[in-house]
Each structure stands twice: as C-alpha cells, then as structure tokens.
Amino acid sequence: xxxxxxxxxxxxxxxxxxxxxxxxxxxxxxxxxxxxxxxxxxxxxxxxxxxxxxxxxxxxxxxxxxxxxxxxxxxxxxxxxxxxxxxxxxxxxxxxxxxxxxxxxxxxxxxxxxxxxxxxxxxxxxxxxxxxxxxxxxxxxxxxxxxxxxxxxxxxxxxxxxxxxxxxxxxxxxxxxxxxxxxxxxxxx
Amino acid sequence: xxxxxxxxxxxxxxxxxxxxxxxxxxxxxxxxxxxxxxxxxxxxxxxxxxxxxxxxxxxxxxxxxxxxxxxxxxxxxxxxxxxxxxxxxxxxxxxxxxxxxxxxxxxxxxxxxxxxxxxxxxxxxxxxxxxxxxxxxxxxxxxxxxxxxxxxxxxxxxxxxxxxxxxxxxxxxxxxxxxxxxxxxxxxx
Numbered sequence: 053x054x055x056x057x058x059x060x061x062x063x064x065x066x067x068x069x070x071x072x073x074x075x076x077x078x079x080x081x082x083x084x085x086x087x088x089x090x091x092x093x094x095x096x097x098x099x100x101x102x103x104x105x106x107x108x109x110x111x112x113x114x115x116x117x118x119x120x121x122x123x124x125x126x127x128x129x130x131x132x133x134x135x136x137x138x139x140x141x142x143x144x145x146x147x148x149x150x151x152x153x154x155x156x157x158x159x160x161x162x163x164x165x166x167x168x169x170x171x172x173x174x175x176x177x178x179x180x181x182x183x184x185x186x187x188x189x190x191x192x193x194x195x196x197x198x199x200x201x202x203x204x205x206x207x208x209x210x211x212x213x214x215x216x217x218x219x220x221x222x223x224x225x226x227x228x229x230x231x232x233x234x235x236x237x238x239x240x241x
Numbered sequence: 242x243x244x245x246x247x248x249x250x251x252x253x254x255x256x257x258x259x260x261x262x263x264x265x266x267x268x269x270x271x272x273x274x275x276x277x278x279x280x281x282x283x284x285x286x287x288x289x290x291x292x293x294x295x296x297x298x299x300x301x302x303x304x305x306x307x308x309x310x311x312x313x314x315x316x317x318x319x320x321x322x323x324x325x326x327x328x329x330x331x332x333x334x335x336x337x338x339x340x341x342x343x344x345x346x347x348x349x350x351x352x353x354x355x356x357x358x359x360x361x362x363x364x365x366x367x368x369x370x371x372x373x374x375x376x377x378x379x380x381x382x383x384x385x386x387x388x389x390x391x392x393x394x395x396x397x398x399x400x401x402x403x404x405x406x407x408x409x410x411x412x413x414x415x416x417x418x419x420x421x422x423x424x425x426x427x428x429x430x
Binding site for chain 1: 250251252254260261262263264265266268270271273275276277279281283284285286287288310311312313314315316317318319321356357358359360361362363364365366367368369387388401404405410411412413415416417419420423
C-alpha cells in the first residue's frame with residue numbers, strides 16, 4: 053500500500069475538524085492515513101497566522117539584554133529574551149525592533165534574521181524567528197505588558213553559565229542565544 | 242499598591258477556569274492582579290502531569306542519533322531527537338531509555354539528566370528534560386508510532402552545521418544538543 057499521491061511520503065489527511073477553541077488557541081483533529089496504510093487521529097494546535105520573533109540584542113559591551121517576565125504557564129517569573137508577534141503588515145525585522153523597544157527600552161540600527169524555530173512541531177504549527185539586533189540605542193515604546201519588565205544584561209561570552217541557571221529554562225531562548233553566538237563568531241568585526 | 246502576599250512578587254490569581262478541552266489538551270483562563278494593581282486575564286495550557294524527556298544518544302563513533310518523524314503541526318517530516326512522555330511510575334531515565342529503544346532501536350547503559358527545558362512558558366506549563374544517553378547497544382522495543390522512523394546519524398562535533406538545515410528547526414532539539422555538547426566537553430573521558 054502506498055499513499056494516494058505518488059511521490060509525496062506524507063500521510064494523507066482524510067478529515068480535519070476543530071474540536072476546541074479559546075480566545076487565543078484552536079485545537080483540531082486530523083484523521084491521517086500513513087503511507088503504510090495505518091490510520092491515526094492526531095491533535096494539533098495549528099498555525100495562528102501570526103509570525104513571531106525572538107530577539108537577541110547585543111550591546112557595544114558584548115552583553116545581551118534579558119528580560120524577567122511573568123510566565124503564566126508556571127505562575128513564576130523567569131528570565132528570557134524579548135519576543136512577540138508581528139503586527140499585520142509589519143516585517144519580522146520591524147517587529148523585532150518594536151518588541152525590543154517595548155520590552156527592553158532599546159532600538160537597533162541593525163537586525164538580521166537567523167533562523168525560524170519550531171516549538172513543538174509534533175503538536176503545534178507555531179514558529180518563532182530568531183533576530184540578532186546590534187548597534188543599539190536607547191528608545192522606549194509603550195507596550196501591552198501589565199507591568200514594566202526588569203532588564204538584565206549578561207555577557208554573550210558566558211551564556212553557557214546562563215544556561216545552567218534554574219530561572220533560565222526556555223528552549224527557544226537557549227537555541228536563539230547559541231545561534232546568535234555562532235553567527236557572530238563566523239563574521240569577525 | 243502591593244500584592245496581597247507580602248514578599249511574593251507574583252500576580253495574585255483571582256480566578257481560574259477551564260475554557261476549552263480536547264483529548265490531549267486543556268486550556269484555562271487565569272484572572273490575574275499584578276503587584277502594581279493592573280488586572281489581566283491570561284490564557285494557558287497548564288501542565289498535563291506527564292513528565293517528558295528528549296534524548297541525546299551518542300554512539301561510540303561520536304555520532305548522535307536523529308529520527309525523521311511526521312510532524313502534524315506542519316504536516317511535514319522533520320529531523321529531531323527521540324522523545325516522549327514518561328509512563329506512570331517510570332523514572333525519567335527509564336523513560337529516556339525506553340523511548341530510545343522504541344524510536345531509534347538502541348538502549349543505553351548510561352543516562353544522565355542535564356536540564357529541564359520549558360517550551361513556551363508564557364502560555365504553557367509543559368517541560369521536557371534533556372537526557373544524555375551513552376554506552377549504547379542495539380535493542381528495539383515496539384512503540385506506538387504509526388510507521389517505523391528513519392534513523393540518521395550526525396557527528397556531534399558538527400552539530401552547528403545541522404542547525405543550519407531547514408528540516409532541523411526544533412528549538413528544544415537545538416538546545417538539547419548544545420547542552421549535551423557542553424556537558425561532554427566539561428568532562429573528558
């Protein structure tokens with residue numbers, strides 16, 4: 053037995069239906085037939101259509117800007133990177149610069165997109181693009197945060213020590229910082 | 242204005258209610274009052290109670306085991322690491338070894354837990370613990386996958402090239418591989 057579309061190894065989607073919905077999320081079921089004939093029903097949170105960015109902002113002293121933010125998933129404050137969704141019509145570079153201004157109080161004259169990261173691709177269609185922001189200058193924009201965010205600085209050269217901290221655990225932030233360091237090490241100057 | 246609990250800077254949870262539910266997921270709303278008095282309603286997918294692992298398995302040739310798996314979130318096959326939830330009563334080390342046997346056809350005589358990663362802590366209570374598996378031997382256990390998974394090997398020394406591949410994008414896997422390399426470099430032998 054093979055899939056219905058010759059040459060496409062992906063399972064065939066036999067049916068798709070929304071099974072739950074909230075203000076922010078939709079959950080859908082996919083009835084799938086794999087190329088070996090096995091049929092399964094999978095659940096997923098499909099892409100929302102909002103592209104999102106995570107910002108590694110490096111200042112002239114070689115330090116990156118971290119924010120301390122309330123994380124509802126754990127009802128706890130944690131350190132992470134500035135991030136957020138792009139507004140309609142906004143490029144990812146523009147979104148990165150705006151989020152940096154809102155959450156950390158800095159703008160960037162140079163923004164480079166490094167990689168589109170997936171979060172939990174087995175179950176979620178979300179991605180977040182890593183943006184490297186350099187040539188910073190102070191500028192604050194009002195954001196939609198319920199409270200001002202504490203900003204901390206950490207030397208890029210010592211991020212491996214940051215990764216050992218219990219209050220720094222977000223996989224996307226670890227990946228983003230490592231990718232930014234790789235990028236900077238590959239282009240001196 | 243300050244929070245109701247002196248010394249606890251976290252917002253007070255005024256109310257919590259389930260707003261949607263599926264077979265796998267629950268979505269709840271939290272009515273929060275931040276310490277500055279601002280009130281907001283947040284949505285989150287709370288912890289499921291299932292602890293989960295992601296396995297970096299390193300063979301004697303210095304190569305790590307990758308799997309190619311169907312990812313429903315994107316309706317696409319992607320490279321990632323073996324992973325899964327612990328069964329009731331199973332330790333994380335046991336879960337890592339079982340998932341490795343089911344998904345990659347290897348067991349490990351040594352398993353070390355490296356770090357508990359969060360996925361999207363602003364909205365989700367999920368974590369996944371990185372397990373470093375070494376001293377491998379062939380052993381396959383039947384899993385619950387709908388089809389056998391292709392296993393690929395990649396030199397640990399060249400994972401930065403892996404991170405450039407478009408079919409390798411999962412933030413948790415990038416973080417896990419980098420943390421495993423850090424760990425191995427810190428303990429020669």
